[in-house]
Amino acid sequence: MSFSMTGYGQSALQFGGYKITFEVKSVNNRYCEVVLRMPREWTGYEDMLRRMVQAHIRRGRVDVIINRELTDGAAGAHALDRNMVKSYLDAAEALVREYGFKGELTLQDILAMPGVMDAKEEASPADSSGELAGLLEKGLHLSLEALLEMRSREGAYLTADLTRRLDRLEELHTGISALAPLVVEEYREKLRQRLSQLNDGSFPWDEHKFGMEVAIFADRCNIDEELTRLYSHFGQCRALLLGSEPAGRKLDFLIQEMNRETNTIGSKCNHLAVVNLTLDLKAELEKIREQAANLE
Structure with a gap:
């Protein structure tokens, strides 16, 4: 299952006359960056809390905010x-x-x-038994659960949208594959007509040279390899979206490769219908790239 990089979770617990609130927010980031803000006297727990976050999140900027306030009616509030x-x-x-x-x-x-x-700035209650550490761990865990649930829901939506767009890419790929054999046929007929119009009887018709010219054009505009690699990339994208590992970076690489194959098809295939389909491919790939940028 793919996860989105954006989400939010919160929780609150009571401890020693204090209300301790936990907020966890995550946004897009190329790497996993964890930023913690908490009362100064609790910074000794920072490494423990940071490792908790990193155990659940592979990619994105995560802000963890832990606040404490004396509960209503507490003496000396x-x-x-x-x-x-x-x-x-x-x-x-x-x-x-x-x-x-x-x-x-x-x-x-x-x-x-x-x-x-x-x-009043009161010192935190004594934590000789590790009770505060356990409470901080529990509160952060509850917030992370809510955060991950939101990231999962958003990830499912992104996966569904990307799957639909991959279906559209395959439709365009099928259209280009059907047109590819016709490119050489149309070129042969147009070249024959053009030569017939120009032939005023002053030069003999050479079928061999004509065939050589068509063969050179056919080799120059052949896009079989590009279409094969492009279709392979579609399958790899689907596998990544359904896998359990973070897919964002790998999808970004595959999208670059698909753009490269699409550009090659458009430049090699001198055919208006094929060029139009490659333009549609590029537009759809750009939409996929924007959506994939939100995936972990």
């Missing part, structure tokens, strides 16, 4: 900073004295000022 209050009052008096401002500060004004009522 907020504290009054008297020094901050005094500095605000002194500043207000200075403004009145120096600039003549009028008005008075109310209690509501003072309490709303930044830094007056701050959450």
Whole structure:
């Protein structure tokens, strides 16, 4: 199953009077990049949490945000900073004295000022038994499950869309394969007509030279190898989409190869209908490339 690189998951747990929230977000990235943001005193668990993420995700940028806040009603949840209050009052008096401002500060004004009522920075509860480590692991695991579920749903949608587009590529391939033998036939008839119009009896008709010219053209515009390789790439793409390994990078390589084969077909086959079909092929391949860029 193919996974998308975009997703989101969250969870929340209670521990020691705290509510600990976990958010995991992932977006497209060429490699697997894990960025963690958490309280400073918990950075000792960063390697453990990073390895957890890397065990589940092979490709994409993953942002892990872990926050903690004291639960409502917890003792000492907020504290009054008297020094901050005094500095605000002194500043207000200075403004009145120096600039003549009028008005008075109310209690509501003072309490709303930044830094007056701050959450107390309490140390995390002791973790001698490893309980906090287990809780962080559990919370991140729950968030990762939600993230992976979203990535799986999006991946299934992308796989279905890419499969439909591969079906369209095969239809165009069938059309080109049917037209390929007619290219030489049409060239032979047009060349014969052209030579007949130009022949005023002043030069003899040479069937051997005529056949040589047609043979050279047939060899120059032969696209059998390109069509075979192109069809092989379709099968490889389908196998990647149905496989269990990340398919994004390999699909990107195959799309480049299919574009190369398509360009060769268009340049070698001097036939309007075939050229039009190759243009449709290139347009569909570009859509596939855009979609495949979202796959892990």
